[in-house]
Amino acid sequence: MKSGSAKTLAALLFAAVLAPVCTHAQAIAINPADPLHRVGPADIPCVIQAAMRHGVPANVLLALASVEGGKNGQLVRNTNGTYDVGHFQINTMHFAENGVFQHIRKDDAAWRGCYNAELAAWFLRQRLDAPGGGDYWTRVATYHSATPKFNAIYRGKLIPLAARWGRWLQANYKTSISYH
Secondary structure (H helix, E strand, O other), rough: OHHHHHHHHHHHHHHHHOOOOOOOOOHHHHOOOOOOOEEEEOOOOHHHHHHHOOOOOHHHHHHHHHOOOOOOOOEEEEEOOOOOOOOOOHHHHHHHHOOOOOOHHHHHHHHHHHHHHHHHHHHHHHHOOOOOOOOOOHHOOOOOOOOHHHHHHHHHHHHHHHHHHHHHHHHHHHOOOOOO
């Protein structure tokens, strides 16, 4: 087995074992030696790597980024007083006390684009593994909202983008990707 394959397999096994036990994203604290945690914008290869680390479909993670439309360093104010952070527009309520990302600095999530992708992948994995919560796409759309009306609107945007990203990934990357 090639060393890159072994590392990928180890990362997937690590995520599979750790995801059910962690209620907070402690598994993805900043690691300066990790290239995914560098300061700078996210790119497609790092989003794919984040998806693989957390066992989520890369096309779905890329579709989330497309729907969210965030940029590196960006903070977008919401009507409820919270902000959405970085490429994947992760809501600041998740960084507050008792939030799943309470131990993570918002600045790191904002300015480290690939790290933001990894946080989003971890968060998506939690949504997919949550008990109940409906079909696959309903669970994916809880990334944005569990409120049925907003979840349905988000799903309507997300599904065609996931299909499009899936076709693009099949044509441009030689990697195993799940295409729900």
